[in-house]
Amino acid sequence: MPYGALEEIIVLDLSDRLAASFCAKTLGLYGCEVIKVEPLSGDPLRKWTNSNPNNQSGDSPLFLHLNAGKKSITINLDAVEGQNILAALMKVCDVVVETQKPGHLDKIGLAYNQIKKSNPSIIFTSITPYGQTGPYKNFHYDELTLFAMTGAMYREGLPEREPLRYSGEIAQYFAGNAAAAATTAALFKRTLTGQGDWLDISIQECMAGHPHQIGRRAPFIYAGEPDLRSEPRTSAAGAREPYAVGTFRCKDGYFSFLPLGPRMWPNIAKMIDREDLMVNPKYEDTIKRSENQEELEAIFQAWLDDKTREEIFRAVQAAGVPGSPILPPEEVHKNEQFHERGFFQNVDHPNGQTLRMTGDPFRFSNAPTSSLKAAPQLGQNTNEVLRKLLEFSDEQMEMLAMENII
């Protein structure tokens, strides 16, 4: 459910790609009024994928997720009248989230430097694949090619095979999330100073500046340590218990483990009911256990073979070993923890479907709440928004509609 921490903040969402759209959605989850500005043909993400031929609602699952709770207005920005309407909206809103090609808004007089003259407290959040400057700023991109350019891909996968991307649209989501956080920081400064700002968010930099990547870049620059793909059960020297690191097969699926540090050894030995191993000199320290990794791994695997994910989950928690079952997506929204906390929320959609949608990334103890709403239909709020924010009359709106401006 949205928490009204950022109530009374109006966000214009000019996004047509994922990261910016998710940034605006996140702001909306914490109380901003998010007005999505779409071309008359609609946000291309409404039809982002045809991989779901059975989808009855018309709009893609991605669009429904990214736009839950937003309002939709349509404006033809190729027409000067349309650009004028957007300029008028920018004068009265608090935040603009945009993802246009660098320089495009300048050409039509709608860039930060132009708008701030009439609205000095406006916050412009520009989210582009490679940022506003630099030789790659106009590169064509998607999740695969951008992920490759961040350093995250090179290490994902096996040494003898091709590097892999993560599943989902991870880099773009991460950048959108980071951008929402930075935008909110700018809003905080604005409450104290009245000053707006322009944020130049590069998706490449967000992912390249992510702990995974900076944590590998530091040993390279400190000591020339190469950044390589490694076998799945390898771990930093002496830091972990390698025979129990990574993903293992079990009776009804797979289970992931990450026991950090030698203090986990007794916990693991007790968990698999092999305390006898603890007094065996072959396994007495991390180095010996690494030398005998294959033997230990076989013992560990034998313990896993006849246990279900649920049995293992109970055992690892009782033993204090970090680990978790791998759930297929269809099991996630039935999981007892997320169910008990009411994380997934039922949202009614105009086509009659009730969908269980992801809720809040975090919760407040002390802020007004409201219920999550479905993504808007194309132009659903055009009249309401233009009447309220720009005081357009019915005649004006009829005229604009006839001229295909809205």
Added chain:
Amino acid sequence: MNSEVNQPLSSIRALELSEIWAGPFCGSLLGDMGAEVIKIESIQRIGRGPINPPANAGGYPDNDPGKEPWNRQSNFNAINRNKKSLTLDLKTQPGLNSFKDLVSQSDVVFCNYARTVMENFGLSYEQVRKIKPDIIYMLMPGYGNDGPYANYRSMGMAIDAITGHSYLRGYPDMDQSSNSLVHHPDAVSATNGVMALTSALVYRAKTGKGQFIDMSQAESFMTHLGEIYLENQMTSSIRKRRGNRHPDFAPQGVYKCSGDDNWIAISIKTDKEWYQLKAIIGDNSLEDTDLDSLEARLQNHDHLDATINEWASTRDRYDALTLLQAAGITSGVVIDCGADSYADPHLNERNFFQIVDHPAAGLYPMTGPIFKFKSDQGRITHNPAPCLGQDNEHILEELLGYSKNTINKFKTDEIIGTVPLPGSDMGGSRRVAKQRKENSKD
């Protein structure tokens, strides 16, 4: 207040009780935006890697752990920029009192330890808000602060597994046991943590009210996978592992170029891109007009991959990138986090790396902040990660007004310090010895 000088959060003081990634990276991002972030550590238990690594251990400058390995550890130093370090033994009354004194002058407290750690110190939200009623206080355990898993342990890998992401990543022709170690959800908790704390700050500025923030690291990451859960409900098709391919775009993949382990990623999303690619590759086998439909390209994906691989194999990856981008084809080189990223002309032109002079680790170019605020241009924004306890005296004396005598007594009593006690590192010898002793009694 001079808005030209102050960063977005420069009026804010935050206390960080965190280790590994989620909390520490959250603290660094706050610090990047000007907050005074005080990392509360202790010499009784440190989360900075081993305190007695072998003399030539990896991960240290010149592979030399030096006399203070805890101040030279690469991962710690990379992820803990822009903050101060104060050590306090919170298990003692004077240590606890100092923390409470600090709370009374702070805006934010956040913690990524297991849910009960703060409570066990006597520092639950209810207790802390008695000291500072409008405090913003965030706990970020793996699965949230209530529900059947409230006390479950987790790490990024575990969150990746339980959210469904691990199920979908990896090579489609292999099973999940070949999955790489991925801790991405930690980073998401960090950005969501900043979002949570800053929006609570906006709310406090407006209403004067503080906040308890309950973050589940799993739920935080699940908001990045929302369309996948919806697909499940809206369609009868269940998503399978895709590797580098996509059901709507073809060809798409990562192709090996000349040189050692050099790759280029190519993604053909439109027919226009396909015609351009055909023209660039110029291979007769692609001329078959049957391949001009997406369906045909999807069906013949293996053949297309082989042809593109052959083309790529004799080409320098950056030359290929220039050629493909000039033709409007979605593409990117696979860069590593070593020499490639430091040589990247784009990252360099945007000043992504900043030279950092760390008192114990030396002068190195480190990765800079990920946010660029126009109001902040030209600022040096990466201060080195703090040495253990480097700000002890400054904070106790200047901020809390403690006398030199008190501070000296704190040192003698090991409430503060700059050198970790033996066995205080994760899995340290003291703990192991104790465990062995207990076991031999059984």
